[in-house]
Amino acid sequence: MMVLVVGCKKDKSLNDWGAQVPDPNGMLNLSLSAEPSLLNPILSTDAYSSEVIGKVFNGLIRINEDLKPEPDLATSYNVSEDGTIYTFYLRKDVKWHDGRNFTAEDVSFTFKTIMNPDTNTVRRSNYYINKKPISIIIVNDYVLKIISPEPFAPLLMSLGIEILPEHILNKDDINKSKFNFNPIGTGPYKFVEWKSGQYIKLVRNENYFGPKPKVKEILYKIIPDTNTNLVSLSKQEIDMAGIPAKDLKRFEKDENLEIFQYQKLHYSYIGINQVHPILYDIRVRKAISHAINKDSLVRSVLKGKGKAAWLPTSPELWSYPDNQNNIPKYDYSPEKSRKLLVAAGYEFDHQKKLYKKNGKELALTIFVPKGNKVGEKCVQIIQQFLAQVGIKLDIQVKEWRSLLKIINASDNPKKFDMVMLGWSLGIDPDSYSIWHSSQYPNGFNFIGYRNLAVNKLLIAGRQEVNIPKRKAIYEEIYQKIAFDVPYIFLFYPDTIIGVNKRVGGLSRPGPAGLMNRIEDVFVTKPL
Amino acid sequence: MKLAKMSWSFKLSAGFLALIIILAIIIPMFSNLDPNGFDPNCIGEPAAPSIRHIFGTDDLGRDILLRLIYGARVSLTVGLVSVGIMIFVGIFVGTIAGYLGGWVDELIMRFVDVFMAIPTIFLILTIQILLKPSIYNVMFVIGLTSWTGVSRLVRAEILSIKERPFITAAYARGISHLRVLIKHILPHALNPIIVASMLGMGTAILTESVLSYLGLGIQPPHASWGNMLENSLSFMIDAPWMAIAPGVLISLTVLSLNFLGDFLRSGLNPRESK
Amino acid sequence: MKYIVKRVLLAIPLIIVMTFIAFLIMKLAPGDPANMYMDPSVSAQDVIQLKKNLGFDKPVGIQYVIWLKNILKGNMGYSYITSKSVFASITERLPATLLLSVSSMLLIIISTFPLGIIAGAKKGSFFDNAVTVLSFLGLSIPTFWLGLMFILFFSLKLDLLPTAGFMNPSLTNASFLIKAFDIGKHMLLPLLTILIGGLAVLTRYHRSGIINILEMDYIKAARARGLSETRILFKHAFKNAALPIITILGLSLPGLIGGSFIIEYIFSWPGMGQLGVSAIFARDYPILMGTILFSSALIIMGNLLADIAYAWIDPRIKKS
């Protein structure tokens, strides 16, 4: 059981900028690189919407800067011994932006709306455990029980979804409601206006149940072009922007900016089709892995702002194994790579500098999604690495939807050799949908990975609620996966963010974001 | 009079284009340098122009001059082939409309009207997503969305020619329709078509660069001027040389094509050349 | 008048055919809006249910008929991505698009007439050559590159103009004049970029129009009547040379409306082009179809206006 502790947090930035006075009427200028789809937490799926939604709504729990869950709309919560009953004690001092009281009805309404098949949401299956729905029991206005049909560790995070106001939406068709463009939440900021293609404006919620937000207004400018966005940061038209690693040098010299770096909850990888006439052979996959110098990739593509990856979780997460020695690493060694290819029956054609088997060249194609600059650069470098060991690699840059059409198709085998992608990681380590063989061909195990031992462990990992025990299970999963080379894990890129020095009250730099507690963020008065 | 006065621009343009074409053909024939190759283990920053790399290198350490030369092949081919498609479709549609006349003409021309009323960029983008991105498809798409102007031109020209006495005379001599069309009518429409194709080539090269800007152009690692320019945009401040060379080259090439087209237009129009 | 009505009526069935072709092409494009998830927490069942809710499980023909029926009822449908009504989504973007394209058109007209007239009258002079080279240069520079150069120079280096956007949001409650001034400031760079690319063709046409007209008998006759060169140029030649320009302006409308989306993208200008292009990438068919419908209608309207203006200026059409 956890209880929310408010205030008294050590805040580095606050200390650094203690001399300057927060401006109670200040405005924070942020940018979005695309128009949010709609401001409804259960319908939207894009990052731009969630960025705004996070300021306007609250969930039952939230993720703090240590990536730990803590109660948000609740004063506390507990989970039963067997991991099936979640009890939430709700805050009694929460009001919707229109003044109505927040109650357990709202929570119940939100989950029931998600589970209603007419709602255009893709979150529904998070609340169905083994195809059985969770049930919600309102004990009284401020106590709520959620019962899972069986123990399911990842459920807690799903229960953190932002809560919608029942009194506004109960009569509406939620899919087409005006609410989606004019949201009413419980969060620290109230929605003011949304000018399509221009900006979204939020204003401080004076009746916020938490500490009073220090910035009066937040303005999200919509700036699609990356270069334009960076110029806006330099010109102080926006207070904060992500900086590509290659531009870092220039921005480090900018006196108005403070640069923050932290590891993203994300790993980039090359997915290898396991059901492929050449790549089914683990020796070829190992040979490819040995051919690629991950450190060089990090150095060149990320300008050193990142870290080589060897397994499918992030060092920032609790699930990352303490002991790395048990994880197989097929590190950079063109020698080993060539030996493996010979062992797999390939012969080197000296004229063409390529390996061949039965007269056929060892030629593969890699897909990379369009618009992903880092990815496009990576595959061009990987192409050269593979050329060095005698593997021919063709590059195809694919428009995102077209790529998804191929890898999400229900054919078996799927029509790709390799694909360069990345996974953003959730806080919960459950990765059943990525690695379990039942998730192929329909599901996110699109490479067709199949390891029965891993299958069993994945299910065990979902049902185990005890954290140390779970951690051991996942260590074993990562070991086995790394050994099989279904992916070539490439790197964990860093997030680099430039923030105008007039902004203070930032959280500790980390995957939870610099503005994890937006209430604490302030801007100083202009001179 | 105008010929004599403006000929400097004509000479410069033709000379520039000839130089680019010769370089693009010859250099790759005598060199085994790989414009896409680099040592993956030592990639540094983009290098400024120096004696070793006259135009500098890009972010993967590849020589920009070499890539420009190979890119010229791609960009010029895109220009040529897509204009070829444009002219072929344009002549075909325009001829049918102008020659057959009547309701066929009415129907085709109204279709052309509406086709012209849809912003081309939507069509190009949609078709480009539909097809696998490749150099062939880029040419195909550009050609297939730019023919309307030529078809109108050809139609107007045919309408004005087909009633003239010498055509009637040709029929009177018992020459077949197709032959009259090819031998007597089309050559008269040739001049405006040549002009249109010069200008069209310039537009095609620019369109390729716009497609590259949207990530739908020629695919890496292969170089085209458009994708080199696109790639350079994010280095505009730190490595301006990456943007300058391809930008200038595109502009000058298109400029030369426009000049040639304009020169031919005025040269072929007796009124302006007098 | 009859002619105009006839043309509008003729355009309608053709637009319908065009929308069908557009619909077909889009439906052939791989992927659909429900197929955009690469998120392990989204299950295949969810996606199937979503497709069913949005009606993608029906055959393409039926989907088109449903769309068309709704259009005829005046309902342009709802965005697949935002569920917002297409009409609302487009109309909130329309003012910005119209503002930019109409002002760029006006600016092009205003600058093209004097440039073309003087260049044509002083054919072969330094001024003529300079206008030719510069306007062609403008035509030859890739727009996105030029736009970015402008931002870097005018906005970053000289700090004269805002980088991007439509209006400073803090001015929502300011007076009309202040707002207009601010929008003008934001519009300057996009306008300049369009102007540079759009000037060449018209100026060229106008110049050669003037050259042709100056050799007409009625100009000679006017000279023989002792009229001054200026009067001949700006009265007699001008009105005649303006006629083809009107038609060409009408024809260049699609380019102005469609081409401005790159400008909109670079300068974060909240116009319709941006909406349409992002709809292509998101496979948001209702929005895209709506955008095509709207812009085609705009263009047809523009061409009609051009025809009317032509008839208004040219007495030969009015009476016959």
Place this chain on the structure above:
Amino acid sequence: MLKVKNLKTVFKVGDKSTVAVDGISFDVPKKSIVGIVGESGSGKSVTALSILDLLPNNGKVENGQIIYQDQNLQNLTKKEMQKIRGSEIGLIFQNPLASLNPVFSIGNQMIETILLHQDVNKKEAKALAIELLKKVNIPDPEHRINDYPHQFSLGMCQRIMIALTLSMKPTLLIADEPTASLDVTIQAQILDLLMKIKDEFDMSILIISHDLGVIAQFCDYIVVMYLGKIVEKGVPKEIFSNPQHPYTKALISAIPKPDPSAKTPVSLLRGDVPSTMNVPKGCHFHPRCPNVMPECSALIPTLEKVKNGSEVACLLYQIYPSEVVSNAKADD
């Protein structure tokens, strides 16, 4: 009142130059009608344009004098020349419809011209315009003044052009093929009109035509041109009854005769008119001349008075042609 002396007009095409009018001289006395006759390319229209300094940019008067009422037009500034045009010398063209600006009403164009040349206000100008239209026999001028050129027939357009020219009260009217594009009946009407206004307005007329037959009867004096040179000039009676130059003879024989018994070949001339770009050496006419002599290809004949009073440039009538050639230059 108009004396053209030794006029030479040159056109530049590319790097080459061609002589369109080569040293011609003639007079237009007061209240007389002088006709210039020649085929296309003979330089007759260029002569008219040279007089009014209306040559296109690539044309230039290289030599000679154009003296109008004791004033050398060559020496005038652009401004002064503008004043001469219209108010002193009027010009009407071959194609009347093309000579009127199609996008302005005829009233607009007339009033504009009247305001420029006469000291009247707009209302008076309009009244004047209507009066002039009446004079040239335009029916219902009060209403038609607001019409546009395309609403008039060609003949009416020419009348309007004449009215337009009259509105400036010129003393000399140059009519460049005023009837070439008109039907025969209309031709006669226009010529009658010209005669009528000549008397009424006390004007001289320089009429230019390719058709000797059409103008001969109206003229007091006729100048025949061929490839930039005058080949014969004289009074109509002599030119008709007693043509001297083989070219003039050919022109006259080409005029259809009302008398069916007269048997004349349609043309005595061989071949086509050579281009001015490619003028034959010697006598320009010699390749087509029925009476060609060996020396014709070498020597250029000058105008010589012959016994009937006409002046003729033909070696047939010259005794010492070579001397004459050399003397001709000293004559200037």
